[in-house]
Amino acid sequence: MRVLHYEPAIRLELGGVVRAVLDIATQQSRGGADVTLATHDATDVPPDFPGEVLVLPGPGPLGRLGPGVAKAKVVASQQDAIHLHGMWSLANIQWAELAKKANCPYFISPHGMLDNWCMDQKGLKKRLFLQLVGKKWLEQACGVHLTATAEQQQSRRWAPKMKSFVCPLPMDMAPFQDIPARDMAAQAEPAYAEDRPIVLFLSRLHEKKRPELLIDVARELQSEATIVLAGDGDPNYVESLRRQASDTTVRFPGFVRGTPKVAMYAHATCFALPTSQENFGYVLFEALAAGAPVLTTKGADTWPEIDTSGGGMVLDPSSKAFAAAIRQLIASPESTVQMGARGRTWALENLNAEAATKQLLNQYAQLKEEQG
Missing domain, CATH: 3.40.50.2000 (Glycogen Phosphorylase B;)
Incomplete structure (x- = not known):
C-alpha cells in the first residue's frame, strides 16, 4: 500500500x-x-x-x-x-x-x-x-x-x-528496553547528581499543560524535592515561568531528547503532567516505560490507560493534590519503586x-x- x-x-x-x-x-x-x-x-x-x-x-x-x-x-x-x-x-x-x-x-x-x-x-x-x-x-x-x-x-x-x-x-519501545545510568540524566540536568527526590515535567512548556501548578508545588514542598521543568516553548512564556519560579529551586534544562531523556524519566521519583488537555500523551507512556510513576489529570484523553496500568495516579488539577501525591511517593520509596515497575511492565507489554x-x-x- x-x-x-x-x-x-x-x-x-x-x-x-x-x-x-x-x-x-x-x-x-x-x-x-x-x-x-x-x-x-x-x-x-x-x-x-x-x-x-x-x-x-x-x-x-x-x-x-x-x-x-x-x-x-x-x-x-x-x-x-x-x-x-x-x-x-x-x-x-x-x-x-x-x-x-x-x-x-x-x-x-x-x-x-x-x-x-x-x-x-x-x-x-x-x-x-x-x-x-x-x-x-x-x-x-x-x-x-x-x-x-x-x-x-x-x-x-x-x-x-x-x-x-x-x-x-x-510507540517505539526500543529506547526503553535498557535503562541508562543516572549520570546520563545528570548530563542534561545537574540536579540529578544530587541525592534528592526529583519531580520531572518533560513536555512542551505551554499554559495548557499547567507548569505553573508545579511551581506552586515547589513552593509547598520547599526542600523536600526538586521540580524539573524540561522542554521548550514560546520564549516570552518560558521567561514568565522563570520569573514565577525565581524564589524556588525549580530547574529549566530546556529541550531534552535521546538517551538523556530516557535517563531523566527513569531516575525521577515521579513524572508529573497536570495538563488541561492532552491527546495520546506520548510523555505519559514514555515515563511509564522508563519506570517512573506518573501523576496526571483527567485532562489527558488516555487517563483511563494510566489508571489501569497500575503505574500512575489520576489527580485533581490542584497544587494541593499534586503536592500530597508527591509527598506520599517520597515517604514510601519501596511502594514508589513497585508502582514504577508495574507501569513499566504494563507499557512494555501493551504498547506494541x-x-x-x-x-x-x-x-x-x-x-x-x-x-x-
Whole structure:
C-alpha cells in the first residue's frame, strides 16, 4: 500500500503531533507500506527514516500549499491513501481536494484538536473554520483516526457524520528496553547528581499543560524535592515561568531528547503532567516505560490507560493534590519503586508498535473498501 503523510514542519520542538507523524510513518514503512512523508521542513526527519521524504516548497500564505501544490498534485495521484494530520490547516483542505480528484481516499488524525478544552481556545475562529470547510472535510474523509475513546466522545459533536475509529499510536519501545545510568540524566540536568527526590515535567512548556501548578508545588514542598521543568516553548512564556519560579529551586534544562531523556524519566521519583488537555500523551507512556510513576489529570484523553496500568495516579488539577501525591511517593520509596515497575511492565507489554501499525493499515483497507 502506498501511503502519504503530510505535516507542514517536522520539528520535534513543535510538540507531540510531529512525534506522532514520524512514528506512524516510520512504523508503517517498517511494516511493509510504501510511505512518503511530505513536508515543507524536514529538519528532524531521522537520517535512517525508512520511507521517502518529499520536501515541498512553501508553505504559502495562510498555511496553504503555495508553490508546493503542483508537486503535491503529482504525488497525490500516485497514492493508495493520504493521511492528513491536525485540524486548522488550509493545506490539509487542499490535499483533500487533490485526493478526491485522484480518486484516492484521505484519512485525518485531529490529534486531540477537537477536544473540549482545545475548542474553547480561540473557539470562534475554530467554529468558523468548521462551518466554512472543516465539517465537510471531516465528514467526507474515508476515516478519522482518533487515539482514545475519550477523544472520540468529544470529537463527535463537531462532525456527527464522520467515520471515526480509535487506534493507539505506534510507540517505539526500543529506547526503553535498557535503562541508562543516572549520570546520563545528570548530563542534561545537574540536579540529578544530587541525592534528592526529583519531580520531572518533560513536555512542551505551554499554559495548557499547567507548569505553573508545579511551581506552586515547589513552593509547598520547599526542600523536600526538586521540580524539573524540561522542554521548550514560546520564549516570552518560558521567561514568565522563570520569573514565577525565581524564589524556588525549580530547574529549566530546556529541550531534552535521546538517551538523556530516557535517563531523566527513569531516575525521577515521579513524572508529573497536570495538563488541561492532552491527546495520546506520548510523555505519559514514555515515563511509564522508563519506570517512573506518573501523576496526571483527567485532562489527558488516555487517563483511563494510566489508571489501569497500575503505574500512575489520576489527580485533581490542584497544587494541593499534586503536592500530597508527591509527598506520599517520597515517604514510601519501596511502594514508589513497585508502582514504577508495574507501569513499566504494563507499557512494555501493551504498547506494541507492530500491532498498532497493523491495526491502522487494516483500517485504511477496510474503510477504503467500504467507501467503494
